[in-house]
Amino acid sequence: MIDAAGLRVMRAIADEGSFTGAAVSLGYSQPAVSQMVRRLEQRSGTVLVERIGRNVRLTEAGQVLARYAVSVLASLDAAEEEVAAIAGLRSGRVRLMAFPSSSATLVPRALSLVKKRFPDITVTFSEGEPPESLAALHSGDCDLAVAFAYEGGDIGRGEDLDLFVSTKLLDDEVRLAVPRDHPLAAAGDADLADFAQESWIAGCPRCRGHLLSLSRQAGFVPKVSFETEDYIAVLGLVSEGLGVALVPDLILAAAHNPDVATLSLKPASRRAIHAVTTEDLQRVPAVKATLEALCESARAHTARHTPVSV
Amino acid sequence: MIDAAGLRVMRAIADEGSFTGAAVSLGYSQPAVSQMVRRLEQRSGTVLVERIGRNVRLTEAGQVLARYAVSVLASLDAAEEEVAAIAGLRSGRVRLMAFPSSSATLVPRALSLVKKRFPDITVTFSEGEPPESLAALHSGDCDLAVAFAYEGGDIGRGEDLDLFVSTKLLDDEVRLAVPRDHPLAAAGDADLADFAQESWIAGCPRCRGHLLSLSRQAGFVPKVSFETEDYIAVLGLVSEGLGVALVPDLILAAAHNPDVATLSLKPASRRAIHAVTTEDLQRVPAVKATLEALCESARAHTARHTPVSV
DNA sequence: CACCTGGATAACACGAGGTTATAGAGTGGG
DNA sequence: CCCACTCTATAACCTCGTGTTATCCAGGTG
Numbered sequence: 001m002i003d004a005a006g007l008r009v010m011r012a013i014a015d016e017g018s019f020t021g022a023a024v025s026l027g028y029s030q031p032a033v034s035q036m037v038r039r040l041e042q043r044s045g046t047v048l049v050e051r052i053g054r055n056v057r058l059t060e061a062g063q064v065l066a067r068y069a070v071s072v073l074a075s076l077d078a079a080e081e082e083v084a085a086i087a088g089l090r091s092g093r094v095r096l097m098a099f100p101s102s103s104a105t106l107v108p109r110a111l112s113l114v115k116k117r118f119p120d121i122t123v124t125f126s127e128g129e130p131p132e133s134l135a136a137l138h139s140g141d142c143d144l145a146v147a148f149a150y151e152g153g154d155i156g157r158g159e160d161l162d163l164f165v166s167t168k169l170l171d172d173e174v175r176l177a178v179p180r181d182h183p184l185a186a187a188g189d190a191d192l193a194d195f196a197q198e199s200w201i202a203g204c205p206r207c208r209g210h211l212l213s214l215s216r217q218a219g220f221v222p223k224v225s226f227e228t229e230d231y232i233a234v235l236g237l238v239s240e241g242l243g244v245a246l247v248p249d250l251i252l253a254a255a256h257n258p259d260v261a262t263l264s265l266k267p268a269s270r271r272a273i274h275a276v277t278t279e280d281l282q283r284v285p286a287v288k289a290t291l292e293a294l295c296e297s298a299r300a301h302t303a304r305h306t307p308v309s310v
Numbered sequence: 311m312i313d314a315a316g317l318r319v320m321r322a323i324a325d326e327g328s329f330t331g332a333a334v335s336l337g338y339s340q341p342a343v344s345q346m347v348r349r350l351e352q353r354s355g356t357v358l359v360e361r362i363g364r365n366v367r368l369t370e371a372g373q374v375l376a377r378y379a380v381s382v383l384a385s386l387d388a389a390e391e392e393v394a395a396i397a398g399l400r401s402g403r404v405r406l407m408a409f410p411s412s413s414a415t416l417v418p419r420a421l422s423l424v425k426k427r428f429p430d431i432t433v434t435f436s437e438g439e440p441p442e443s444l445a446a447l448h449s450g451d452c453d454l455a456v457a458f459a460y461e462g463g464d465i466g467r468g469e470d471l472d473l474f475v476s477t478k479l480l481d482d483e484v485r486l487a488v489p490r491d492h493p494l495a496a497a498g499d500a501d502l503a504d505f506a507q508e509s510w511i512a513g514c515p516r517c518r519g520h521l522l523s524l525s526r527q528a529g530f531v532p533k534v535s536f537e538t539e540d541y542i543a544v545l546g547l548v549s550e551g552l553g554v555a556l557v558p559d560l561i562l563a564a565a566h567n568p569d570v571a572t573l574s575l576k577p578a579s580r581r582a583i584h585a586v587t588t589e590d591l592q593r594v595p596a597v598k599a600t601l602e603a604l605c606e607s608a609r610a611h612t613a614r615h616t617p618v619s620v
Numbered sequence: 621c622a623c624c625t626g627g628a629t630a631a632c633a634c635g636a637g638g639t640t641a642t643a644g645a646g647t648g649g650g
Numbered sequence: 651c652c653c654a655c656t657c658t659a660t661a662a663c664c665t666c667g668t669g670t671t672a673t674c675c676a677g678g679t680g
Contacts, residue, residue, distance in 0.1 A: 002314075002389065028638075033658095035659090047591070053645085053646055055646095059591070068392075079317075087354060140362065343627095348628090363677055
């Protein structure tokens with residue numbers, strides 16, 4: 001029944017002391033103010049301004065409206081400003097969820113970029129493997145997820161296609177990590193079948209699945225002697241000669257171990273790293289900015305590690 | 311840019327958790343909510359709700375609006391209620407100004423009536439003669455004035471006609487007050503000329519003017535030996551045989567002095583008592599109620615004192 | 621796999637709220 | 651004392667915000 005426009009008019013009249021003055025201060029024409037007052041009066045069923053001679057004065061009811069107008073309009077402006085701040089990247093929050101090993105370089109560099117460009121955006125970060133991160137995205141506990149998929153596999157379940165929007169960040173080459181003194185460490189490439197008799201160290205469940213898949217293609221079943229999700233530990237185990245392991249390039253870039261040699265797989269294998277969000281969240285400025293920062297961070301990685309290929 | 315309707319919708323969505331629910335709670339159709347959100351989004355340049363699957367959730371910006379909506383809408387409702395209270399006579403203030411002798415009966419009874427009917431209306435009262443009271447009305451310091459005019463004279467200056475609205479309350483008969491033992495005290499009527507040699511006691515400036523006017527018509531110039539605005543004093547002076555005086559019926563009804571006799575003037579003279587206000591103020595419920603109470607109070611007086619005449 | 625529920629979209633209607641043009645009234649100066 | 655200036659009111663009109671209904675489309679579910 002009573003709206004912001006009406007209050008604005010009442011306040012302008014209170015401030016200016018005349019309809020004409022109010023109209024000028026609002027950027028309206030004088031009749032606009034005149035009939036706005038009339039509308040308000042017939043809606044509220046009370047006289048709001050007292051026309052005496054050629055100047056106007058607010059009645060008691062009019063003063064009530066003018067008084068409320070101050071606080072209401074201030075709140076309205078504040079709300080508008082807060083929203084504008086979010087739209088203008090001067091405020092905002094992004095809840096990022098990424099799989100553990102992405103925290104090594106990709107994510108930190110992206111967060112740093114965001115921080116540098118938009119100091120008032122707060123990005124909260126938590127670790128999570130694709131199944132959980134997508135669930136969080138779905139349930140609204142997360143705005144942006146960094147996930148990976150080995151070739152041929154999906155990121156999550158089938159819901160990827162239409163529920164989410166994913167942008168590929170980079171292709172992460174999977175390499176074979178062997179002890180530096182391994183007989184085949186000098187060869188540039190490695191045929192997985194040559195390592196059928198080795199002890200294997202497996203990473204996360206999905207990485208282990210990938211290892212099994214690749215070795216099946218190579219015609220053997222790997223002896224998995226260790227399992228750990230911590231790639232630093234994997235490299236440590238490898239360096240001590242306790243086994244060999246498939247390690248993504250992204251990890252090797254962040255954690256180099258001098259006692260470990262890495263070989264390219266002969267049938268190359270890579271995992272695709274995606275940033276996943278929803279159609280709507282993608283258009284939230286802070287999310288968009290973070291996404292772009294992730295892309296740049298990924299580009300920086302790609303440029304450094306595969307400067308010629310692709 | 312952002313208005314109450316928009317906030318109302320955002321809050322409803324926050325409360326209900328769905329567009330359809332919000333629409334129901336607002337009495338709208340579902341598409342109305344849907345496009346209101348879209349409008350808000352393109353105005354603010356930000357996504358406000360996240361459509362995930364078939365349920366919606368507010369984004370950070372949306373939550374900001376919903377949060378502000380609570381306080382803004384509460385203020386708006388409060389403002390509306392205050393105005394409604396003024397319109398519904400559950401609140402309000404009337405600044406009444408009346409000439410001194412009207413305070414005797416007319417005004418107190420009216421105030422009592424208002425108080426009884428609308429206990430929450432506060433009527434402030436101050437004394438003032440027509441020149442001042444009309445000025446106060448003009449300057450906005452007064453809402454309702456009770457003024458009087460002797461026959462032939464105007465209430466104020468010429469401004470009465472179109473600036474103010476005046477409603478006649480009653481005709482106040484002017485009588486001649488003489489000491490009870492005056493030779494002519496027994497006569498029902500009095501010819502002013504018979505009192506040409508008396509000492510006269512004059513009241514307020516305008517009353518004195520009226521006395522002069524009447525006596526000129528009767529062919530004499532009165533000897534004015536006392537002047538006082540206090541009619542109690544006038545009656546006291548008369549009762550002590552110090553002079554005669556013209557006293558309005560309204561005063562005599564309130565302050566009867568057993569030692570004073572009152573005579574009707576043969577060419578009857580009366581003063582008209584009006585309630586004066588402005589066109590706009592007349593429509594303010596509290597003012598209207600007070601005005602009506604004054605009319606009733608005047609009717610009560612008329613009925614008691616001139617039950618047959620007029 | 622089909623149904624049901626909830627959101628999006630299209631087409632449309634109406635009224636709020638703005639505009640310009642003009643008339644009327646109060647005030648102040650020549 | 652009147653005239654001119656200014657401020658408000660009114661009329662006629664236009665546009666667009668904001669509602670409607672009808673219909674479609676997608677997601678979750680038995």
